[in-house]
Amino acid sequence: MQNRPRAGKALLTCLSLALLGAPASQLAAQGAPRAGGAQVVIEVTNLRNEDGVVRACMTRDARRFPRCQDSAQGYRTVVPAGEAATLRFTNVAPGTYAIALLHDENDNGRADRVLGMMPREGFGFSRDAPVNMGPPDFEDAAIEVGSGDLHQTIRMRYML
Amino acid sequence: MLAAILLSALAMTLIVAVRYLLTSGGFAFATRIVRPSLYDGLTPQIRKEVYWSLASAAIYGVPAGVVAWGWQELGWTRIYTDLAAYPLWYLPLSLFIYLFAHDTWFYWTHRWMHRPKWFRIAHAVHHASRPPTAWAAMSFHPIEALTGAIVIPVLVFIVPVHIAVLGLILAIMTLMGVTNHMGWEMFPRWLVHSRVGNWLITASHHQRHHDEYRCNYGLYFRFWDRLCKTDRGLAKPS
Numbered sequence: 001m002q003n004r005p006r007a008g009k010a011l012l013t014c015l016s017l018a019l020l021g022a023p024a025s026q027l028a029a030q031g032a033p034r035a036g037g038a039q040v041v042i043e044v045t046n047l048r049n050e051d052g053v054v055r056a057c058m059t060r061d062a063r064r065f066p067r068c069q070d071s072a073q074g075y076r077t078v079v080p081a082g083e084a085a086t087l088r089f090t091n092v093a094p095g096t097y098a099i100a101l102l103h104d105e106n107d108n109g110r111a112d113r114v115l116g117m118m119p120r121e122g123f124g125f126s127r128d129a130p131v132n133m134g135p136p137d138f139e140d141a142a143i144e145v146g147s148g149d150l151h152q153t154i155r156m157r158y159m160l
Numbered sequence: 161m162l163a164a165i166l167l168s169a170l171a172m173t174l175i176v177a178v179r180y181l182l183t184s185g186g187f188a189f190a191t192r193i194v195r196p197s198l199y200d201g202l203t204p205q206i207r208k209e210v211y212w213s214l215a216s217a218a219i220y221g222v223p224a225g226v227v228a229w230g231w232q233e234l235g236w237t238r239i240y241t242d243l244a245a246y247p248l249w250y251l252p253l254s255l256f257i258y259l260f261a262h263d264t265w266f267y268w269t270h271r272w273m274h275r276p277k278w279f280r281i282a283h284a285v286h287h288a289s290r291p292p293t294a295w296a297a298m299s300f301h302p303i304e305a306l307t308g309a310i311v312i313p314v315l316v317f318i319v320p321v322h323i324a325v326l327g328l329i330l331a332i333m334t335l336m337g338v339t340n341h342m343g344w345e346m347f348p349r350w351l352v353h354s355r356v357g358n359w360l361i362t363a364s365h366h367q368r369h370h371d372e373y374r375c376n377y378g379l380y381f382r383f384w385d386r387l388c389k390t391d392r393g394l395a396k397p398s
Contacts, residue, residue, distance in 0.1 A: 046244075118324060131241050133232040157242040160324060 037091030038145050043153040044101065048122065050082035052105040058089055058097045058126075062138035066100035066125065081105070098141035099126035103156055114160060124154040131157070168229035173221025180213055180298050183338045187294040195344050199293050206295045212285055213298035216305035220298070223313040231316075238320040246320060254321045258329045259380050261319070262311050266379035269307045271390075274374065282307075292370050294342035297334075336380065340366040352394070359383065364394035371395060 044054065059065050059074035068074040074097075075089045081103060102111050103122035111119045126143050129136030143152065188206075191198055199206065230236035240246070246254075273283035282303035289296040300308065312329070315321075321329070339346055345363045352364055359382050369376035375392040378385045385391035 118327075130235065132235070132239070133228060157244075159241050159243060 037093060038147055039149045040089040040092050040097075040099075040145060041149065041151050042087040042089075042099065042101075043151065044084050044087060044124065044156060045153060046122075046156045047081060047084060047103060048156070048158060049105070050080075052081050052103065052107040053078050054081050054084035054087070055102045055104050055109075056087050056089075056099065058092075058099045060095045060097055062098075065098045065138045065141070066123075066135045068100070092145050094146050095144075096142050097126070097145055098129075098138050098143070099152065099154065100135070100141070101125070101154055101156065103158075118159050120160045122156040122158040124156045126152055126154060128155060131159075164233070165226055165229050169222045169225030172225030172228060173218045176221045176224070177214055177217035179334060180217055183334050184210075184213070184294045184297050187338050187342050191294055191342055191344065198343050202293055205289060206293055209289055209293060209295040209299040212300060213295065215302065216298040216300045216309075219302055219305040220309040223309050227313045227316060237316040238318070239316050239323055239326060240320060241323050243322065246322070250320075251322060251325055254319065255325050255328060257319055258312075258315060258321065258325075259332065260383075261315055262333070263379045263381050264384065265311050266308070267377050267384040270377045270379075273304060273307075274377070287370065287373065289341070290370070291343055291367070292341040294338050296341040297337040332380075336361075339363055341370075343367065359386075367395040368392060 040058065042056065047054070055076070055078050057066070057068035057071075057074055057076040059068040059071045061068075061071050061073045064071045064074065068076055073095075075092060077087060077089065079087060087101075101122075101124040103124075104110070105121050106112065111121050111123065113119050123131065123135075125131075125136050125141040127141050129141035143150065188199070227237060231239055270283075273279060279287075282301045285301040286296070286299055286304060289299060292299075298305070312326075312333075316326070340361065340363050342363060345352060347357075347362050351357050351360075352362055361376075361378050361380055361382060365376055365378075365382065372392065375390050376385055377390055382391050
């Protein structure tokens with residue numbers, strides 16, 4: 001995804017919402033807010049079942065969106081899908097972020113796809129940024145986090 | 161921005177060209193197994209078919225690439241990705257609407273291209289394949305290629321379609337384009353010679369168009385041919 005040659009994307013092949021691996025530890029959901037950081041609360045709607053987990057990540061690094069891999073400037077959390085109606089990132093430093101959610105129904109750590117192209121698991125982005133030939137650009141999903149708390153409602157979408 | 165549009169057009173041209181080479185190559189290979197001598201002596205003709213088909217790949221690729229770019233960057237088209245955006249019954253309906261609209265457009269432009277003046281200009285290239293082979297699927301003069309290339313890129317602005325259904329439409333278009341020209345019937349007799357088969361176009365029907373020219377103009381369905389009395393039935397099995 002680095003450098004994103006925008007138009008060269010073959011049909012949906014760049015839908016790399018993998019949100020790979022990393023444990024929930026970096027910022028646990030429900031953590032108590034500490035002084036200095038804002039709280040970002042995400043209402044997740046339209047989850048189609050309670051299978052697996054919801055992987056959420058939030059990054060300031062446009063090149064690492066939507067996967068947030070190896071991101072020093074990001075937060076991530078993994079929550080069982082049955083408990084994912086509300087997600088929280090606490091103690092968030094101010095800045096411009098974009099949020100990506102993956103409903104990892106089989107909890108294998110990646111966005112499963114048909115023929116390597118079309119995701120069969122649900123996804124959602126801040127500002128409800130649309131998915132067309134690939135995931136949205138960082139700017140289309142960007143939100144400003146200041147010193148106050150922030151609420152976002154993200155609707156999950158399923159291609160298949 | 162212009163560079164991005166050009167890149168998208170180029171990428172789509174390559175995709176169309178590779179798609180053609182893989183499907184036509186695949187069915188040419190199958191022909192060699194199923195009808196070992198069917199293409200004997202046709203090598204010079206096949207070379208021309210590949211040449212015109214690759215030229216057509218650019219004509220198909222450019223509008224598709226521009227629309228794909230506009231879809232991604234500007235939100236163009238009525239292609240949707242969220243399965244819940246329309247009722248599920250709309251999926252098969254949209255498939256049928258696309259196929260029927262394409263068939264209608266094809267039937268009438270095809271008849272127009274069989275008028276003597278336009279036949280010489282635009283359609284003789286395609287009929288130079290005698291008999292056609294699996295490689296003739298996109299062997300069109302640029303004018304004819306243009307009439308085919310704009311159909312889906314225009315329809316996606318008018319008729320909502322899920323991205324997976326669009327993929328299926330393109331797959332059907334590619335498959336039927338190749339198999340209708342390859343010189344043998346791959347669908348079983350019970351389907352081709354059935355009440356459903358009476359309304360569907362497969363190789364047996366389109367082969368007769370290439371044998372006799374002034375009949376069997378349709379693309380997917382025999383509706384217009386039957387309505388306009390241009391349907392002469394199936395070719396004798398080869």
